[in-house]
Amino acid sequence: MTDKPTTSLTIRRPDDWHLHLRDGAMLRAVLPETARHFGRAIIMPNLMPPVVTAADASAYRARIMAALPADMSFTPLMTLYLTEDTDPADVAAAHANGIATAVKLYPAGATTNSASGVRDFEKVRPVLEKMAEIGMPLCIHGEVTHSDVDIFDREAVFIDKILKPIRKKNPDLRIVMEHVTTLDAVDYVRDQPKNLAATITTHHLIINRNHILAGGIRPHYYCLPVAKREQHRVALVQAAVSGDKRFFLGTDSAPHTDPNKLQACGCAGVFSASNTMSCLAEVFEAADALDKLEAFTSLNGPRFYGLSASDEAMTLTRGEPVTYPSHIATGDGPVTVFDPGFPLHWRVAD
Ligand code: NCD
Ligand code: ZN
Numbered sequence: 001m002t003d004k005p006t007t008s009l010t011i012r013r014p015d016d017w018h019l020h021l022r023d024g025a026m027l028r029a030v031l032p033e034t035a036r037h038f039g040r041a042i043i044m045p046n047l048m049p050p051v052v053t054a055a056d057a058s059a060y061r062a063r064i065m066a067a068l069p070a071d072m073s074f075t076p077l078m079t080l081y082l083t084e085d086t087d088p089a090d091v092a093a094a095h096a097n098g099i100a101t102a103v104k105l106y107p108a109g110a111t112t113n114s115a116s117g118v119r120d121f122e123k124v125r126p127v128l129e130k131m132a133e134i135g136m137p138l139c140i141h142g143e144v145t146h147s148d149v150d151i152f153d154r155e156a157v158f159i160d161k162i163l164k165p166i167r168k169k170n171p172d173l174r175i176v177m178e179h180v181t182t183l184d185a186v187d188y189v190r191d192q193p194k195n196l197a198a199t200i201t202t203h204h205l206i207i208n209r210n211h212i213l214a215g216g217i218r219p220h221y222y223c224l225p226v227a228k229r230e231q232h233r234v235a236l237v238q239a240a241v242s243g244d245k246r247f248f249l250g251t252d253s254a255p256h257t258d259p260n261k262l263q264a265c266g267c268a269g270v271f272s273a274s275n276t277m278s279c280l281a282e283v284f285e286a287a288d289a290l291d292k293l294e295a296f297t298s299l300n301g302p303r304f305y306g307l308s309a310s311d312e313a314m315t316l317t318r319g320e321p322v323t324y325p326s327h328i329a330t331g332d333g334p335v336t337v338f339d340p341g342f343p344l345h346w347r348v349a350d
Contacts, residue, residue: 005318007317007318007319008315008316008317008318009281009315009316009317009318010313010314010316011293011298011313011316012298012299012311012312012313013037013038013312013313013314014037014038014039014249015038015040015041015249015297015301015302015310016034016038016041016042016249016251016273017248017249017305018041018042018139018178018199018201018252019034019043019044019250019251019253019273020252020253020254020269021034021043021064022047022255023047023060023063024331024332025330025331026255026330026331027063028330028331029255029328029329029330029332029335030253030255030330031064031067031068032068032072033274034253034273035068035074036072036348037276037314039074039075039310040074040076040077040307041074041076041077042077042250043060043061043064043077043078044254045057045078045080045081046081046104046106047060050081050083050113051079052080052081052083052116053080053087053094054080054091054093054097054099056080057078057094057099057100061076061078061099077102078099078101079100080094080102080103080104081104081106081116081117082103082105082106082117082118082127082138083116083118084118084123084124086103086124087127088126088129088130089130091103091127091130091136092130095131095134095136100136101136102136102137102138102176102305103127103136103137103139104140105117105118105124105138105139105141106118107119107143107144107145107158107162108145110143110145114141121162121166125169128170128173129170131174132170132172132173132174136174137174137175137176138173138174138175138176139176139178140175140177140178141178141224142158142159142162142163142178142180142185142225143155143158143224143225144157144158144161144162152209154225155180155181155182155185155225156182156185159184159185163188167195167196171195174196175195175196176196176197176198177196177197177199178199178250179199179200179201179204179250179252180199180236180239181225181226181227181228182232182235186198186236186238186239186247189239189247190239190244192246196246197247197300198246198247198248199248199250200236200240200249201223201251201252201270201272202249202253202272202279202280202283202338203221203223203252203270203338204227204236205236205237205240205279206233206341207221207233208229208232209226209227209228209229210230212227219261219266220261220270220336220338220339222266222268222270223252223270224268224269237283240284240296241283241284241296243289243295243296245295245299245303245304246300246304247296247300248296248297248301248304249276249296250301251272251276252270252272253271253276254268254269255269255273255330257330257332257333257334257335258327258334259333260333261336271328271337271338272337274328274338275324275340275344276338277314277316277348278316278322278347278348279338279344280293280297281293281318281344281345282340285318285345285346298314314348314349315349316346316347316348316349317347318345318346319345320345321343321344321345322345322346322347323344
């Protein structure tokens with residue numbers, strides 16, 4: 001006798017532990033795409049200019065709340081962009097007042113709007129020590145940026161050259177290695193008994209580097225960190241579906257307009273806010289792990305951040321394939337929605 005296939009799944013309302021909302025017209029267009037499904041999100045601070053101080057974060061949070069449609073509920077969890085001039089006292093005050101949940105470390109030049117990031121790690125030592133003392137997490141874009149390191153090796157080199165020394169100097173600092181893309185990162189996180197977790201994006205569970213490059217170049221799959229070989233994607237899926245509390249969803253949904261993606265030097269970023277839950281259900285079902293979806297999207301993240309899981313519920317139902325618009329319209333131009341390349345049978349019930 002075979003088990004009846006699951007056709008309905010109810011989980012706690014998910015959160016997104018790494019999200020780009022931008023500002024202005026783009027913010028107004030993309031925010032509902034996230035708020036429709038997600039209760040909270042860690043909001044990336046890489047605006048132009050970046051969100052550096054408590055005052056910047058407070059003002060940005062107000063702009064997000066002003067852009068939220070009246071019939072939607074959503075809580076933005078703000079981050080501060082770490083610079084070599086960041087004041088430890090401002091960070092501590094932002095944390096104590098509930099203005100900022102975490103600090104974001106971009107190595108200078110690693111990705112979109114990261115020019116103000118950190119070059120000399122010695123300069124940010126006092127901030128990191130203060131954060132360890134008050135239990136404030138550091139979210140890390142884990143790629144080195146030297147031109148002599150191959151782009152496909154930048155995450156693995158970052159772990160050896162930057163992350164390990166930071167953790168050695170400051171073992172009490174709580175760190176999220178964001179959007180991990182390699183077996184190396186998964187193994188490293190699994191090896192650490194405490195104070196280290198990792199987010200995994202929707203698209204890195206689905207695409208490998210062939211999707212970007214084989215049979216024609218597909219800019220909508222180009223993001224940073226860049227997708228790696230298939231063996232790495234498989235390792236990410238294994239980590240995500242394992243239920244291991246150190247791995248949770250951070251979509252890294254990062255909207256750029258099509259004109260900004262489709263050019264000789266196009267922007268990095270995949271926009272997946274609209275269809276992430278359908279994509280993830282498909283991935284977890286294929287791995288025979290639908291029972292672990294809730295841990296990945298709704299339980300492990302709040303646990304690491306010391307927050308309660310949502311007390312709202314979300315139901316996903318399986319049926320005929322659901323389609324999402326290929327683009328969303330924004331005041332800045334169209335933004336292409338992530339195409340997983342396979343039919344999506346799971347929809348979020350209203
Ligand atoms: C992000 C963006 O566009 O802001 N792009 C991306 O490819 N993920 C920046 C980032 O998180 O690296
Ligand atoms: Zn990002």
